[in-house]
Amino acid sequence: MSNPIEVKSTLKPAYDHVIVGGGVAADKAARAIREEAPEASVLIISDVGDGPLYRPGLSKDLWLKAGTTLEDIDLGTTQTGAELLLGTTVTALDPASHTVTTSDDQQIRYGRLLLATGASARRIDTPDDDRIVYYRNADDYRHLRSLVSEGTRVAIVGGGYIASEIAAGLSAVGADVSVHFPNNRLLEQMFPDSITGHLTEVYESKGVSLNSGFRLSSIRAGRKLTLEPETGEAVEADVVVLGLGAIPNVRLAEEAGLEMEQGGVLVDETLQTSAPDVYAAGDIATFEDPLLGRRRVEHMANAERSGDAAGRTMAGNRTGYRYTPLFWSDLFDDGYEALGETRTSHRVEEVWNDAHDAAVLYYLDGDRVRGVLMWNTWGAVSKAREVMEASKEGQLPLSELADRITPGG
Structure with missing residues (x-):
């Protein structure tokens, strides 16, 4: 290093x-x-x-x-x-x-x-306690790793990208992990019910406790850390990870x-x-x-x-930046690649394979494809770009979406 x-x-x-x-x-x-x-x-x-x-x-x-x-x-x-x-x-x-x-x-x-x-990392007012961790850089990793061992009770606050990934990671090293978030399901701002329901089953099968409708009010530091919600029961933990966005x-x-x-x-x-x-x-x-x-x-x-x-x-070679960034993640045995605006505030059209273990999701604003998410479907990002480009130019009837990318391909 x-x-x-x-x-x-x-x-x-x-x-x-x-x-x-x-x-x-x-x-x-x-x-x-x-x-x-x-x-x-x-x-x-x-x-x-x-x-x-x-x-x-x-x-x-x-x-x-x-x-x-x-x-x-x-x-x-x-x-x-x-x-x-x-x-x-x-x-x-x-x-x-x-x-x-x-x-x-x-x-x-x-x-x-x-x-x-x-x-x-987005921060909130918390006690000055080393057991409360925001996760962003190598020092955060070193610190969290030093706090966690087999059976350590870790409470993660947040229901998004970082919270979902670090929950999977901590579970893999033997921590007793719970995730607390205000929505009904983990990652529901990105995924429709068909996927969030599946993820709920997967996370819980791995021993991760998912606690919806949780709005953090404060954290008390004592022998244990206590998460106080706006309503409902308090939660005790050895370590708290706050994944509240950036x-x-x-x-x-x-x-x-x-x-x-x-x-x-x-x-x-x-x-x-x-x-x-x-x-x-x-x-x-x-x-x-x-x-x-x-x-x-x-x-x-x-x-x-x-x-x-x-x-x-x-350095002198004038280079235009004309790029629509992709992103990806792995969540236990599932994974995805995505392009554009993958948020469920858009209308979502789902195309599943026969086994119902892979899908292509199209995120629509009116008749315009604003995002494409490929669930357990790999190597199709270039096709997703073509779909979004054709949609932008008004050259893609929505009736053709199901035939553009093969789920699981």
């Missing part, structure tokens, strides 16, 4: 490219810059103590694959020749002077800058006066912000999706592709 560099002895006053943020987008940008401009100087500044990691591994492989370590998901960004300044926060950005200021009052000049600051880290951009939209930093087709020589990628970028219009996306494929595109443009 990468270690923080000695700032006073190695940091230069100026770099051709400065990247603020230490995730996948930063890694991809550094690699793209090296390919396009091998002699360019690159500095990555990150407020965490580890170099860029393959972040899905934090909630998947590290729990589900025996023997997997943080080293196994380290992206090896130092191989790009970039310098990594870790455990350091950028406190100010001045586009006019092309400088950033760090938390130890160093001022660094850049030729071009990439903001790839990602998102942070908030994009846009403070630096806002304070620098960059144009914002939809909670993110507005970028053009090359991912340049409203400030000259300042780019944004990954979770914080509000970009023009070719199939869905202007949006902001917090998924790995978006971080990878936008980081690469931004890096190439910064």
Whole structure:
């Protein structure tokens, strides 16, 4: 794993490219810059103590694959020749002077800058107790792993993406896991009843207790942690994991006066912000999706592709970002790949195979396909893109949907 560099002895006053943020987008940008401009100087500044990691591994492989370590998901960004300044926060950005200021009052000049600051876990008012965990980075993994052993009672609050994945992971290492969420079923904001009902059966068969209609009021810390709901019975646990969503880290951009939209930093087709020589990628970028219009996306494929595109443009190879990001997950023995707006506030058309163990779900706004989810169906993302493109152009009658992608194929 990468270690923080000695700032006073190695940091230069100026770099051709400065990247603020230490995730996948930063890694991809550094690699793209090296390919396009091998002699360019690159500095990555990150407020965490580890170099860029393959972040899905934090909630998947590290729990589900025996023997997997943080080293196994380290992206090896130092191989790009970039310098990594870790455990350091950028406190100010001045586009006019092309400088950033760090938390130890160093001022660094850049030729071009990439903001790839990602998102942070949404927090609430809780006691200052090490047994209450928000889950986002490698330090969170180390800490949670140190707290959990066979039979540890872990209560997870949240009913979304991270909560569902970490519940599966903790169950796999022998924890006594319960999940508490306000909706009727886990992940019902994404999946229709046909899938949420199946998932309920699967999670409970693995020993995970699912508790719907739970709205957290407060947490009390004593010998045990006690979750107090707005109504109903309190819940005791040894460890509490709060999976309440994420908030994009846009403070630096806002304070620098960059144009914002939809909670993110507005970028053009090359991912340049409203400030000259300042780019944004990954979770914080509000970009023009070719199939869905202007949006902001917090998924790995978006971080990878936008980081690469931004890096190439910064290094002189103007690269347009015209991409509709996919995302995926594995939930015990089931899995899915998805594209676009997969939310049940849209009308959902379901196409199942005969065995009823694989499906293709189409998310419709009127006659327009806004998202496609392939449940236990692999290798069909390109077909899903074709469906959404044809629908956008008005060339896809809804009566033809069932024949476009074969479930389970």
